[in-house]
Amino acid sequence: MEIIILGTVRGALYSLIAVGFVLVFSVGGILNLAHGTYYMLGAYLTFIFYSLLFHGGSSGILIVSAGLALVSVGLIAAVVYQVLLRPNIGSVTYVMVMTLALALFVGEVMALLFGVSGTSVPSFIEGSTRIGDVKVVNQQLLTVPIIVCVLPALWLFLRKTKMGRGIEAVAQQRVAAILMGVDADRALLVTYALSASMAASAGALIAPVSSVVPEMWLFPLIKAFAIAILGGMGSVVGAVIASFLMGYAEVFTSFLIGEHLSEMLALVVIALVLIIKPSGILGKMAR
Amino acid sequence: MKTDSLSSSWVSKQSPVGLAVLGAGFLFAFFSENYFYIEILMLAAVYGIFAMSWDILTGYTHEVNFGFALFVGGAGYLSGILNLRMGVSPWLTIPVGALAAGLAGVIIGYLTLRLKGPYFAMVTLAFASIVYKLAFILYDYTGGEEGISGLAPLTSDPRWDLLAVWSATAAVYVVLRTYAGSKHGHILKAIRADEDAAQSSGINTAYYKIEAFALSGFLGGIGGGLFAHSQMQVGPTMLSGYISIIVVLLAMIGGMGTIVGPLIGALVLSLLNEYLRVIEEYRIVVYSGLLILFIYLAPEGFANLGFVKKSRVLSSLILGERRVK
Numbered sequence: 001m002e003i004i005i006l007g008t009v010r011g012a013l014y015s016l017i018a019v020g021f022v023l024v025f026s027v028g029g030i031l032n033l034a035h036g037t038y039y040m041l042g043a044y045l046t047f048i049f050y051s052l053l054f055h056g057g058s059s060g061i062l063i064v065s066a067g068l069a070l071v072s073v074g075l076i077a078a079v080v081y082q083v084l085l086r087p088n089i090g091s092v093t094y095v096m097v098m099t100l101a102l103a104l105f106v107g108e109v110m111a112l113l114f115g116v117s118g119t120s121v122p123s124f125i126e127g128s129t130r131i132g133d134v135k136v137v138n139q140q141l142l143t144v145p146i147i148v149c150v151l152p153a154l155w156l157f158l159r160k161t162k163m164g165r166g167i168e169a170v171a172q173q174r175v176a177a178i179l180m181g182v183d184a185d186r187a188l189l190v191t192y193a194l195s196a197s198m199a200a201s202a203g204a205l206i207a208p209v210s211s212v213v214p215e216m217w218l219f220p221l222i223k224a225f226a227i228a229i230l231g232g233m234g235s236v237v238g239a240v241i242a243s244f245l246m247g248y249a250e251v252f253t254s255f256l257i258g259e260h261l262s263e264m265l266a267l268v269v270i271a272l273v274l275i276i277k278p279s280g281i282l283g284k285m286a287r
Numbered sequence: 288m289k290t291d292s293l294s295s296s297w298v299s300k301q302s303p304v305g306l307a308v309l310g311a312g313f314l315f316a317f318f319s320e321n322y323f324y325i326e327i328l329m330l331a332a333v334y335g336i337f338a339m340s341w342d343i344l345t346g347y348t349h350e351v352n353f354g355f356a357l358f359v360g361g362a363g364y365l366s367g368i369l370n371l372r373m374g375v376s377p378w379l380t381i382p383v384g385a386l387a388a389g390l391a392g393v394i395i396g397y398l399t400l401r402l403k404g405p406y407f408a409m410v411t412l413a414f415a416s417i418v419y420k421l422a423f424i425l426y427d428y429t430g431g432e433e434g435i436s437g438l439a440p441l442t443s444d445p446r447w448d449l450l451a452v453w454s455a456t457a458a459v460y461v462v463l464r465t466y467a468g469s470k471h472g473h474i475l476k477a478i479r480a481d482e483d484a485a486q487s488s489g490i491n492t493a494y495y496k497i498e499a500f501a502l503s504g505f506l507g508g509i510g511g512g513l514f515a516h517s518q519m520q521v522g523p524t525m526l527s528g529y530i531s532i533i534v535v536l537l538a539m540i541g542g543m544g545t546i547v548g549p550l551i552g553a554l555v556l557s558l559l560n561e562y563l564r565v566i567e568e569y570r571i572v573v574y575s576g577l578l579i580l581f582i583y584l585a586p587e588g589f590a591n592l593g594f595v596k597k598s599r600v601l602s603s604l605i606l607g608e609r610r611v612k
Contacts, residue, residue: 031405031409084583088586092404093349093351093539094586096351096353096405097536097582098582098583100353100532101532101579101582108571108572108575112568218528226413229406229409233405233406260423260424261424263420264417264420267413267416267420270409270410270413271398271410271414271417274402274406274409274410275399275410
């Protein structure tokens with residue numbers, strides 16, 4: 001029971017991070033190693049807006065700050081894409097190295113500005129809820145309704161709007177989509193900004209329950225990658241399934257063996273899946 | 288040109304700039320008395336070894352190894368543990384550590400044979416992260432967060448240390464240039480261009496990829512061992528993603544697939560990093576910002592810039608490519 005509830009909470013958080021990562025890969029064929037950095041920026045900007053701009057206040061102001069953080073991260077990502085990535089978007093190596101260098105850079109900037117010990121923000125909603133005999137902190141539980149809203153919204157966006165259908169088309173067949181008049185470049189730009197905002201929302205949600213530190217970008221990046229690999233790179237549905245599998249598996253291992261080994265689980269999953277079945281659960285092997 | 292003797296064709300393939308830099312380092316090591324600069328140059332030389340060893344795999348096959356720290360830190364820890372716990376001399380522990388790293392290269396190379404592009408990059412990163420985590424879990428052997436310190440130095444005098452490290456750098460350089468200029472290097476380039484075509488020409492591409500991985504690991508392991516003993520300590524930073532990223536950046540900025548580019552890139556940028564210590568507080572921020580700027584300006588690296596390749600003088604000076612009219 002405990003495993004199911006905690007695993008669901010964890011899985012919801014992971015899917016919020018991983019879906020954007022997978023979406024960018026399927027549309028642009030690029031591996032965005034700065035994904036964890038947007039997650040981190042989401043947490044940091046929430047803190048900056050809340051504590052430094054508004055000087056604290058009620059939870060309403062906190063939610064406004066989180067919203068502002070999402071928008072700004074989306075804008076930052078759009079600028080990063082236009083200025084740094086777009087000139088060499090065709091080179092997978094360049095994009096990986098550039099985004100990883102960016103991750104390093106932003107981490108160091110944050111360490112310089114706010115110190116390595118980190119900062120924190122108060123919870124959106126205080127207290128905790130008992131489900132059966134399991135106690136869950138409300139703030140963590142909040143990820144579940146949010147993911148229940150975000151995923152259908154994303155699905156509607158991708159299926160029902162012109163932009164979203166364009167993005168889908170580029171992901172399926174880039175050349176054909178361009179021939180049909182889809183602006184593939186703009187599709188990728190929107191996807192990139194959207195995925196960064198989603199990562200940032202995960203960061204803003206997690207900021208109150210975990211400390212906001214400069215190294216926090218690495219953990220979600222590895223998780224997102226493990227999930228993307230497990231679900232099949234390029235498959236959004238696979239990513240959601242894999243997120244929850246990963247959440248349950250991690251909670252299960254940490255109950256069974258210990259917390260530090262559950263951290264290694266993601267890495268072992270990456271290595272094993274890539275070696276045994278590189279296409280993942282629901283993916284097509286891209287070459 | 289069958290009439291050329293082996294030695295003259297070997298000389299004609301050398302890069303004058305690369306040899307000049309190596310010579311200058313030897314002169315410095317012989318004559319300098321300034322221990323501060325000696326330490327700095329030693330560190331730069333170790334990074335040079337890393338960047339060159341990384342380049343033989345990634346520069347020639349274009350499969351990005353994002354987990355180079357595995358070789359560096361793995362060999363560093365192994366030689367450190369052997370030295371401290373069993374009292375083995377550094378001159379034995381470094382080769383042992385390097386051999387282990389080479390073996391790790393064979394294993395990872397074998398496991399990742401079918402993977403390409405992002406998949407390859409991330410599985411190497413994952414392997415390095417697993418070993419990084421192991422360094423904390425196997426606390427009893429590795430000393431966890433603090434690592435292990437008190438390793439035996441290479442020699443008793445820092446000047447001899449530098450000479451030893453620099454000789455290793457020169458040896459790695461010569462080995463890699465020779466390897467890259469040999470049939471093996473050309474086959475790696477053929478694999479980079481089109482693996483299927485290379486395979487259908489009867490080349491056992493798997494063998495050559497694993498060979499390059501092993502060589503990269505072995506030489507990187509030598510660098511890791513030298514790093515550990517010249518710093519007289521090993522810590523988890525040696526296994527961390529930071530080392531992997533920096534090695535990738537140094538080699539890419541220098542110019543992948545040239546060996547000489549990564550060497551000079553690593554030397555120059557490491558010296559620049561030390562120079563930035565005048566603004567210590569902002570050093571890493573400025574340094575990583577500069578690295579981003581360089582990658583942005585010259586994604587192919589400085590040795591591969593268009594005007595270097597086109598100009599006959601520059602390409603023969605830097606890359607050592609003589610073109611016949």
